[in-house]
Amino acid sequence: xxxxxxxxxxxxxxxxxxxxxxxxxxxxxxxxxxxxxxxxxxxxxxxxxxxxxxxxxxxxxxxxxxxxxxxxxxxxxxxxxxxxxxxxxxxxxxxxxxxxxxxxxxxxxxxxxxxxxxxxxxxxxxxxxxxxxxxxxxxxxxxxxxxxxxxxxxxxxxxxxxxxxxxxxxxxxxxxxxxxxxxxxxxxxxxxxxxxxxxxxxxxxxxxxxxx
Amino acid sequence: xxxxxxxxxxxxxxxxxxxxxxxxxxxxxxxxxxxxxxxxxxxxxxxxxxxxxxxxxxxxxxxxxxxxxxxxxxxxxxxxxxxxxxxxxxxxxxxxxxxxxxxxxxxxxxxxxxxxxxxxxxxxxxxxxxxxxxxxxxxxxxxxxxxxxxxxxxxxxxxxxxxxxxxxxxxxxxxxxxxxxxxxxxxxxxxxxxxxxxxxxxxxxxxxxxxx
DNA sequence: TGATTTACATACAGACATGTATGTTTAGTT
DNA sequence: AACTAAACATACATGTCTGTATGTAAATCA
Numbered sequence: 001x002x003x004x005x006x007x008x009x010x011x012x013x014x015x016x017x018x019x020x021x022x023x024x025x026x027x028x029x030x031x032x033x034x035x036x037x038x039x040x041x042x043x044x045x046x047x048x049x050x051x052x053x054x055x056x057x058x059x060x061x062x063x064x065x066x067x068x069x070x071x072x073x074x075x076x077x078x079x080x081x082x083x084x085x086x087x088x089x090x091x092x093x094x095x096x097x098x099x100x101x102x103x104x105x106x107x108x109x110x111x112x113x114x115x116x117x118x119x120x121x122x123x124x125x126x127x128x129x130x131x132x133x134x135x136x137x138x139x140x141x142x143x144x145x146x147x148x149x150x151x152x153x154x155x156x157x158x159x160x161x162x163x164x165x166x167x168x169x170x171x172x173x174x175x176x177x178x179x180x181x182x183x184x185x186x187x188x189x190x191x192x193x194x195x196x197x198x199x200x201x202x203x204x205x206x207x208x209x210x211x212x
Numbered sequence: 213x214x215x216x217x218x219x220x221x222x223x224x225x226x227x228x229x230x231x232x233x234x235x236x237x238x239x240x241x242x243x244x245x246x247x248x249x250x251x252x253x254x255x256x257x258x259x260x261x262x263x264x265x266x267x268x269x270x271x272x273x274x275x276x277x278x279x280x281x282x283x284x285x286x287x288x289x290x291x292x293x294x295x296x297x298x299x300x301x302x303x304x305x306x307x308x309x310x311x312x313x314x315x316x317x318x319x320x321x322x323x324x325x326x327x328x329x330x331x332x333x334x335x336x337x338x339x340x341x342x343x344x345x346x347x348x349x350x351x352x353x354x355x356x357x358x359x360x361x362x363x364x365x366x367x368x369x370x371x372x373x374x375x376x377x378x379x380x381x382x383x384x385x386x387x388x389x390x391x392x393x394x395x396x397x398x399x400x401x402x403x404x405x406x407x408x409x410x411x412x413x414x415x416x417x418x419x420x421x422x423x424x
Numbered sequence: 425t426g427a428t429t430t431a432c433a434t435a436c437a438g439a440c441a442t443g444t445a446t447g448t449t450t451a452g453t454t
Numbered sequence: 455a456a457c458t459a460a461a462c463a464t465a466c467a468t469g470t471c472t473g474t475a476t477g478t479a480a481a482t483c484a
Contacts, residue, residue, distance in 0.1 A: 001462040003450040009461060028325030030242040033441055046463050049443075110334065113240030113323045122322070126387050157403050160396055161377065168380025175338050184372055191369045195407060213432045215480040221431060245471060258433050261473080 025103035029112045056117035066104040080142040085193040228253045237315035241324045268329040278316040292354040297405040
C-alpha cells in the first residue's frame with residue numbers, strides 16, 4: 001500500500017493503540033485477536049505487526065499511553081494528608097471522567113490474565129505499586145514531622161493500608177458499574193484520610209504540652 | 213473405555229476440578245486448554261466433556277469446590293470488632309496454609325479475564341462482595357450498639373472501607389510472592405481494626421458520663 | 425442374565441489466530 | 455531523477471482448540 005507520511009504513520013500507530021485499549025477492555029486481552037484490533041483501527045494486521053512486535057508489545061503501548069492515575073504533589077507539602085486525599089480523589093475523578101484511563105485500568109485489573117509474556121507486566125504493576133507505597137509513606141512521615149498524624153499510627157503500616165485500600169477501591173469502583181458503590185467511594189477516601197489526622201483537640205493538647 | 217464405578221467417577225470428577233484449578237492458576241483461564249486440564253488429571257478431553265459442559269462450567273466447579281475465604285462468627289458476637297479481626301486474619305492464614313484456596317483466588321483475582329461467558333462470574337463475585345459488605349456493616353453496627361466503635365465513625369462507610377481494603381489486600385498478598393509485604397499484612401489488619409475501636413480512656417469517659 | 429446405561433477414549437471436521445513472506449506504492453534521500 | 459526504504463495490504467502455511475460424533479467395556483438394573 002501507498003507509503004504514508006511520518007506524521008500520518010504516527011497517527012495510525014496512535015489509533016491502533018487507542019482502539020486496542022477499547023477492544024482489550026471489552027473482549028479481554030487474550031480473547032481479543034489482533035485482527036479485531038486491526039479492524040477496529042481501520043487497518044489490517046499488517047499495520048499492527050508493522051508497528052508492534054505482537055500482542056504483548058501492543059499491550060505495553062496501551063499502558064504507556066495512559067500515564068499513572070495518581071500523582072501526588074511534591075513531598076514538601078504543607079499539609080501532606082490533604083495532598084494524599086487530593087491525590088486519591090484525583091485518581092477517582094480521572095477514572096470517572098477519562099474513558100481511556102477507565103478502559104486501561106479495566107484491562108489491567110479485570111481483563112488480563114498475567115501469564116506467559118504478561119507475567120512480567122504484573123511485576124511491573126507491583127513495582128508501580130511499591131512506588132505508590134513509598135510516596136504514601138513519605139507523606140505520612142512528613143505528617144509525623146509536622147505533628148499532624150494521629151497518635152499511635154505507624155506511618156509504614158498506615159501507608160500499606162492506604163495502598164491496599166487504593167488497590168481494592170479501584171477494582172471495586174470499576175466492577176460496580178451501576179451498583180451504587182461508586183458514589184460512596186469518594187466519601188470513603190475522605191473518611192480514611194480524616195481518621196489519620198490528629199484531632200483538633202489533640203493537636204491543641206499536644207501544642208500545650210510542648211510549649212507550657 | 214471400561215465403565216467406572218459411581219464412586220470412582222466422582223473421584224475422577226473431583227480430580228479434574230482440582231487439576232483444573234492448578235492449570236488455570238499457572239496458565240490462565242483463557243490460555244489453558246481443556247486438553248491440558250485433561251492431561252494433568254490423567255484423563256482425556258472426553259472425560260472433561262462428560263463431566264462438564266465446557267470451560268466456564270468447569271470454572272464454576274473450581275469456585276464451588278473452594279468455599280468462601282472469610283466466615284464471620286454469628287452476628288451476636290460479644291466483641292464484634294474482634295470477630296471482624298479474626299475473620300480477616302483467618303482468611304489470610306487460610307491463604308497461606310491452603311494451596312488450593314490460594315490457587316482459586318489467584319485464578320479469580322489475577323488469572324481470569326471476566327469476559328464472554330465469564331462476565332456473569334464477575335457479577336457473582338461482586339454479589340459475594342456485597343454479602344461481605346453487609347456482614348461487615350452488621351458487625352460495625354453491633355459495635356456501635358455496644359459503644360465499642362470510636363467516635364465519629366459511620367458504620368456504613370467504615371464497612372465499605374474494610375471491604376475495599378480486604379479486596380486490595382488479597383490481590384496484593386497474592387501478587388507479592390517474596391516481596392516482603394505478606395508478613396506485614398496481618399499487622400495491617402490489626403491496625404485497621406484497632407483504629408476503629410474506641411480507646412480505653414474514651415470508653416471510661418463515656419461510661420462515666422453515662423452513669424454519673 | 426441379558427439389556428441398558430455409564431464413563432469414559434478416540435476420531436474427526438471446522439474455526440481461528442498467529443507469524444511471516446511477499447507485493448505495492450509513495451515519501452524521503454542523495 | 456533515480457534509488458531506497460517506509461508503511462502498509464495481501465496471501466499463505468501452520469498449529470491449536472473446540473465441539474461433537476462414535477466406539478466400547480464394564481457397572482447397574484430389571
